[in-house]
Each structure stands twice: as structure tokens, then as C-alpha cells.
Amino acid sequence: MGTLKAMSASNSIPLHKLVEGLSPTRLRRTLRLGWRSLWLHRLRSLLTVLGIVFGVCSVIAMLAIGEGASYEAQEQIKNLGSQNIILRSTKPPEEQKPTDKGSQSSVLQYGITYPDVHRIRSTIPGVSVVLPARNIREYVWHISRRVDCEVVGTVPWYPEMRNHQVAQGRFFSDADMQERRSVCVLGAEMVPSLFPMESPLGKHVRVAGNYYQVIGVMEPSSRVGKTEEPQESGRTILNRMFIPLETAKLRYGEVLMRRRSGSFEAERVQLHEVTIKVSSLENVPGVADAVRTVLERNHKKKDYEIVVPLELLKRAERTKQIFNIVLGSIAAISLLVGGIGIMNIMLASVTERTREIGIRRALGARRHDIISQFLVETVLLSGVGGVLGVLLGIAIPFIVTYAAGMKTIVTLWAPLLAFTISAMVGVIFGIYPAFRAASMDPVEALRHE
Amino acid sequence: MADPILQFRNVQKTYQMGEVRVHALRGITFDIFPGDYISIMGPSGCGKSTLLNVLGCLDRPTSGNYLLGGEDVSGMDDDALSAVRGSRLGFVFQSYNLIQQLTVLENIEIPLYYQGKPEDETRERARVLATKVGLADRLDHKPFELSGGQQQRVAIARALVNDPLLILADEPTGNLDSVSGVEILRLFDELNSQGKTLIIVTHDTTVSLRASRSIRLRDGNIESDVRQ
Numbered sequence: 037m038g039t040l041k042a043m044s045a046s047n048s049i050p051l052h053k054l055v056e057g058l059s060p061t062r063l064r065r066t067l068r069l070g071w072r073s074l075w076l077h078r079l080r081s082l083l084t085v086l087g088i089v090f091g092v093c094s095v096i097a098m099l100a101i102g103e104g105a106s107y108e109a110q111e112q113i114k115n116l117g118s119q120n121i122i123l124r125s126t127k128p129p130e131e132q133k134p135t136d137k138g139s140q141s142s143v144l145q146y147g148i149t150y151p152d153v154h155r156i157r158s159t160i161p162g163v164s165v166v167l168p169a170r171n172i173r174e175y176v177w178h179i180s181r182r183v184d185c186e187v188v189g190t191v192p193w194y195p196e197m198r199n200h201q202v203a204q205g206r207f208f209s210d211a212d213m214q215e216r217r218s219v220c221v222l223g224a225e226m227v228p229s230l231f232p233m234e235s236p237l238g239k240h241v242r243v244a245g246n247y248y249q250v251i252g253v254m255e256p257s258s259r260v261g262k263t264e265e266p267q268e269s270g271r272t273i274l275n276r277m278f279i280p281l282e283t284a285k286l287r288y289g290e291v292l293m294r295r296r297s298g299s300f301e302a303e304r305v306q307l308h309e310v311t312i313k314v315s316s317l318e319n320v321p322g323v324a325d326a327v328r329t330v331l332e333r334n335h336k337k338k339d340y341e342i343v344v345p346l347e348l349l350k351r352a353e354r355t356k357q358i359f360n361i362v363l364g365s366i367a368a369i370s371l372l373v374g375g376i377g378i379m380n381i382m383l384a385s386v387t388e389r390t391r392e393i394g395i396r397r398a399l400g401a402r403r404h405d406i407i408s409q410f411l412v413e414t415v416l417l418s419g420v421g422g423v424l425g426v427l428l429g430i431a432i433p434f435i436v437t438y439a440a441g442m443k444t445i446v447t448l449w450a451p452l453l454a455f456t457i458s459a460m461v462g463v464i465f466g467i468y469p470a471f472r473a474a475s476m477d478p479v480e481a482l483r484h485e
Numbered sequence: 486m487a488d489p490i491l492q493f494r495n496v497q498k499t500y501q502m503g504e505v506r507v508h509a510l511r512g513i514t515f516d517i518f519p520g521d522y523i524s525i526m527g528p529s530g531c532g533k534s535t536l537l538n539v540l541g542c543l544d545r546p547t548s549g550n551y552l553l554g555g556e557d558v559s560g561m562d563d564d565a566l567s568a569v570r571g572s573r574l575g576f577v578f579q580s581y582n583l584i585q586q587l588t589v590l591e592n593i594e595i596p597l598y599y600q601g602k603p604e605d606e607t608r609e610r611a612r613v614l615a616t617k618v619g620l621a622d623r624l625d626h627k628p629f630e631l632s633g634g635q636q637q638r639v640a641i642a643r644a645l646v647n648d649p650l651l652i653l654a655d656e657p658t659g660n661l662d663s664v665s666g667v668e669i670l671r672l673f674d675e676l677n678s679q680g681k682t683l684i685i686v687t688h689d690t691t692v693s694l695r696a697s698r699s700i701r702l703r704d705g706n707i708e709s710d711v712r713q
């Protein structure tokens with residue numbers, strides 16, 4: 037019944053009349069009076085607005101946190117190089133048992149081999165460079181200072197391929213490699229512990245009784261990267277020191293003795309990590325499949341893993357899309373709930389102010405005057421809620437960044453979108469109560485207690 | 486005698502209550518002239534409030550014609566009727582009917598606000614009228630801070646603010662004690678002496694004695710219409 041009445045009222049009021057009722061001078065006065073009515077019921081207005089405040093604020097805060105997280109993840113993946121494919125040696129699932137009966141029975145043999153690298157380079161087209169690396173867990177000493185470190189034996193083009201540049205000095209050269217020189221490049225993270233007072237360049241560090249001259253220091257690698265690259269020991273190693281691959285072979289031979297929770301263990305691992313650079317981005321998926329096939333054919337056990345940053349990047353983007361859809365739905369629902377709250381209160385307010393409506397109608401208010409009065413009130417409610425929500429929503433990511441150290445990004449469009457939607461919620465959920473107010477019969481309204 | 490400002494021609498008002506038809510007005514015909522001071526009396530349920538609602542363009546007659554200031558208002562649409570109420574009529578109610586969240590001044594200017602008059606003009610006019618009804622020192626008070634008699638004076642100022650053809654009052658002294666009731670009636674006398682046309686619905690014979698014309702209703706018909 038009420039709805040029908042409201043609908044017939046809505047049909048009889050042309051839009052231009054509503055707009056005329058909202059001319060600037062008129063609007064300012066209507067706004068002021070609307071504010072006064074809301075102020076009369078401060079607590080009620082505040083509680084009504086909270087729905088919108090939390091809706092808007094959670095949208096902005098969640099978007100900012102999500103945006104920050106996915107930005108960090110994508111940066112991390114990009115640092116691996118989107119044109120790269122990374123192979124890592126991993127201990128096979130049935131570990132501890134010697135796999136190769138022909139070799140020493142106490143030596144565990146697994147992982148990527150030099151023949152693997154050779155096969156990949158010679159049989160798969162589109163592979164431009166291959167970067168092998170041997171990782172050896174050692175203590176690095178400088179005089180009496182000691183650092184737990186991963187010694188990486190690798191090739192001179194490592195910095196270029198892994199997007200990890202030298203900050204001071206230089207990386208080792210082909211000549212260093214061929215002559216198996218005892219030179220090293222330190223990771224930025226270990227420098228303060230080893231050389232707190234001085235520049236490490238030109239100094240010597242000691243690893244397992246051998247001295248290496250420091251010729252360079254790398255840039256700090258991104259924080260997330262370190263925690264995400266799993267190490268064989270199950271722990272994460274912050275510190276990395278780079279030496280020429282040939283030097284590493286000379287020093288360590290083929291069999292490695294590994295410290296592992298106090299005891300020692302012999303392992304034969306030829307290469308710990310191989311980075312394959314694909315000549316162009318489009319070839320990455322094809323080359324990745326080919327590499328998988330080659331490795332599957334030559335390894336009985338799954339003693340390696342393949343990381344394709346491009347695939348990770350695509351997956352991260354898909355995850356972000358799904359996240360945004362979920363977020364959008366949550367936002368829509370919370371604003372809907374906020375809107376229903378506003379509508380509920382406005383309907384109660386219309387009933388409560390029936391008498392006032394009657395008085396205004398008797399004193400010359402036309403239906404669209406009543407409509408604009410109530411619409412202005414709902415829009416004020418949701419607008420104030422929107423502004424508070426935006427402020428809170430911008431503040432929360434800062435607090436999260438400060439307190440939890442998470443990266444957050446507040447994009448410009450998030451507050452704009454949230455605010456626009458909240459204002460629209462005000463209009464949409466205000467229309468019905470406003471029309472209901474306007475459709476009241478003046479005589480009935482005046483008689484209302 | 487001057488031209489009538491208001492003409493009722495066989496005005497009927499019928500309410501359909503399910504099966505039953507209630508004839509609240511059964512064909513009223515009369516004219517009202519400028520400066521008339523009319524009291525409308527009659528037993529409860531005889532149609533006084535209904536008549537006043539039709540006179541005040543709050544309700545449309547079921548049949549018959551109603552000319553206000555020469556214009557036939559009986560067929561007007563809702564917006565036009567609102568405009569007529571806002572510009573040509575003034576209302577005074579038994580229960581004052583002030584808007585609680587507005588000040589005295591703002592209550593008085595409401596009719597002008599809905600006519601779209603600029604704010605400084607309406608402010609000034611409201612101030613003049615508040616002074617006229619003796620509330621110059623209460624301009625920024627809220628209704629609940631005023632006595633009943635003072636509230637009714639605000640309502641009268643509000644009824645005057647648009648300089649109406651006609652002021653309609655339904656039991657204006659019904660909620661007041663005798664002293665403030667008399668004050669309000671004096672105000673009406675004064676307004677009438679200044680040429681305002683007043684119609685007052687009342688149960689109180691002392692009110693009707695002040696009026697210059699007394700209409701008695703019975704069962705939806707005019708029983709008597711006497712000038713004194």
C-alpha cells in the first residue's frame with residue numbers, strides 16, 4: 037500500500053522540479069536545516085553512519101594492504117627475472133638413503149648435474165644463457181668476526197641475469213673465473229657484521245681456511261625474497277657470498293660435507309641452482325615445458341625444482357584479480373548493509389516526523405520539497421560517513437605499515453570510488469523514505485500524534 | 486459590499502469508509518468578504534474541521550466549487566494547492582504545530598522559504614512579525630523553551646508572514662488557560678481591526694461573541710449564518 041502510494045508520488049514529480057528545489061542558495065539552506073535535524077538526534081545519526089564508515093574504511097584499507105602485498109610479491113618475482121627459468125636442486129623425498137650404489141655408500145647424490153646443463157643448452161632452442169651456481173654453507177670470518185653464510189660459486193654474468201647489481205666495487209670477471217682466483221663479492225646484509233667500521237673492499241675474508249679478497253659488495257636484495265627462497269636446511273640464510281664457480285670447484289671438489297644440526301653429512305651435488313635465460317618473453321612457457329621434459333627423462337627421482345617467475349607473475353596477477361573480486365563483493369555487501377541501516381533509520385525518522393511533514397505541507401511545501409529535504413538528510417548522513425570512512429581508511433594502512441611493517445599502497449581511485457559509492461548508497465536508500473514522506477496526505481499527517 | 490474573497494458553491498465532502506459513506510459536508514454554500522471575522526461552531530462531528538481543511542486547501546471537495554481570490558481551486562493539482570497554501574493562506578492550529586528543531590525566527594519564515602524568497606528578506610519579515618506578536622526577545626529560542634501562549638503567538642506570526650488573504654484557526658485557544666487564551670483572542674481582534682480576514686473554529690461561545698459573523702454547522706450543513 038505504502039509502496040504503491042510512494043510510487044504514484046514518484047511518477048507525478050518530474051526530475052527538473054527536484055533539481056530546481058536544489059538550486060545553490062536553496063541547497064545551502066536545506067543542507068543547514070538537514071544538518072540541524074540530524075544533529076537533534078546526534079547519537080542515532082552517528083550510529084547510523086557507522087555502517088557506512090566501516091564499509092568505506094574497510095574497502096580502502098583492504099585495497100591498500102592487498103595492493104601493497106601484491107606489489108611486493110610482483111617486485112620479488114620480477115627480481116628473479118621474468119625471462120628466466122630457475123632450477124634448484126632439492127633433496128629427494130626418500131632422503132638419507134644413498135641413491136647411487138656405484139658411489140660411496142655414505143654419500144647422498146642428487147640434484148642438477150653438469151650434463152643436465154649441457155643438454156638444456158644444446159637441445160632446447162631459445163635458451164640464450166645458462167647460469168649455474170653451487171651453494172655451500174660455510175662460516176665466513178674476518179679476523180675474529182664470524183658470519184653464517186651461503187657461499188655461492190657462480191659465473192661472471194650472475195648480476196645481470198638475476199637483476200641483482202653490485203653496489204660497490206665490481207663483480208668477478210671471466211679472467212677471475214679462468215684463473216680460479218680467490219676473490220669474492222659480499223652480500224650487503226653481511227657487511228655490517230663483518231666490517232662494522234671499515235670498507236670491506238680490498239680486505240680479506242677467511243672461509244674454511246682459505247682467504248678470499250673482497251672485490252665488491254652487492255646491493256641489498258628485497259626483503260620478501262629472502263624469506264621466500266627456501267633453503268635445503270629448512271632455514272633461511274640471509275647472507276650470501278659470491279665466488280667464481282671454477283674457484284668453488286677447486287676448493288670444494290664434487291663432494292660436500294655439510295653441517296647439519298651438529299652432525300656431518302656427505303652429499304654429492306654438482307649444481308645447486310641453475311638459471312636459464314630465455315631469449316624472448318614469448319618463448320618462456322615453451323622453454324619451461326622443454327626443460328621439464330629433459331629433466332624428467334634424466335632424473336629418476338624428483339631431486340630438483342623448477343621455478344618459472346613468469347608463471348608466478350601470472351599466478352600472482354590472477355590471485356590479485358580474485359582478491360579484488362572478493363574484496364569488491366565484501367565492499368558491496370558492507371555498503372549495502374550500511375545503506376539498509378540508513379534506510380531503516382530514515383523510515384523511522386519519516387514516521388516520527390509525520391507531524392512535521394504535515395506542518396510543512398500546510399505551510400506550502402510541495403512534494404518535491406519534502407523529497408529534497410529527506411534526500412539531503414540521507415546524503416548528508418552517508419556523505420559524512422563516507423568522509424569519515426575515507427579518513428579512517430587512509431589512516432589504517434599507515435598504522436599497519438608502521439606497526440606491522442607491511443607495505444601498503446593507497447591508490448587515489450580507492451577513496452574516490454568508496455566515497456562515490458557511499459554517496460550513491462545515500463541517494464538510493466534515501467529515495468524510498470523520501471517518497472514515502474512526500475506521499476503522505478497533509479490532513480492525515482497533521483492529525484498524527 | 487466588496488467582492489468576496491472566497492466563494493463556496495454546494496461543496497460536499499464524502500468519506501468512503503468501506504461500505505459506509507460518511508457525509509461530512511452535505512453541500513455548503515457561502516461567501517466570505519474581506520475583513521470578515523468568522524466563528525464556526527457546532528457539535529462534535531458536525532464537520533467543522535473538515536470544512537476548515539477544505540477551506541485551507543489541505544483537502545479537496547468531493548463535489549462543488551471553491552473559488553479563492555477568484556481562482557477555482559477545487560480542481561487544482563497537489564503542487565498548485567501547495568502554492569496556494571503557501572502564498573494565500575495562514576494556519577493556526579490548536580496544538581501550535583511548531584517545528585521543534587527550528588528557532589522562533591526560523592519557524593516564522595517557513596512559508597516564505599517554500600516560496601523561494603531570499604533569506605535576508607525572509608529573516609527581516611519574520612523579525613518584524615515576531616516583534617508584532619511580542620516575541621522580539623525570543624527570536625532564537627526553540628519552541629520547547631516557550632509557554633503555550635507564546636508558542637501560539639509564534640504560530641500566529643507564522644500565519645501572517647506571507648500576508649495571506651485568509652487566516653484559518655482550528656480551536657486556537659483549546660490548549661491554553663483562560664488568561665493566555667484571552668491574549669490570543671485580543672491579538673485576533675487586533676488583526677481583524679487591521680483588516681485581516683479570520684475564520685476561527687471554536688467550541689467557546691466567548692470567542693464567537695468577539696466575531697462579527699457566526700456560522701453554526703449541524704450534521705454537515707449550515708444551520709445558521711448570522712452577522713452581529
Ligand SMILES: Nc1ncnc2c1ncn2[C@@H]1O[C@H](COP(=O)(O)OP(=O)(O)OP(=O)(O)O)[C@@H](O)[C@H]1O
Binds near residue numbers: 509534536
Ligand atoms: N478521514 C476521515 N475518514 C472518514 N471519516 C472522516 C474523516 N475525517 C472526518 N470524518 C468524519 O466526518 C465527520 C466530521 O468530522 P470533523 O472532524 O470535521 O468534525 P468536527 O466538527 O471537527 O468535530 P470536533 O468538534 O470533535 O473536532 C465525522 O463524522 C467524522 O467521523
Ligand SMILES: [Mg+2]
Binds near residue numbers: 533534535
Ligand atoms: Mg475538529
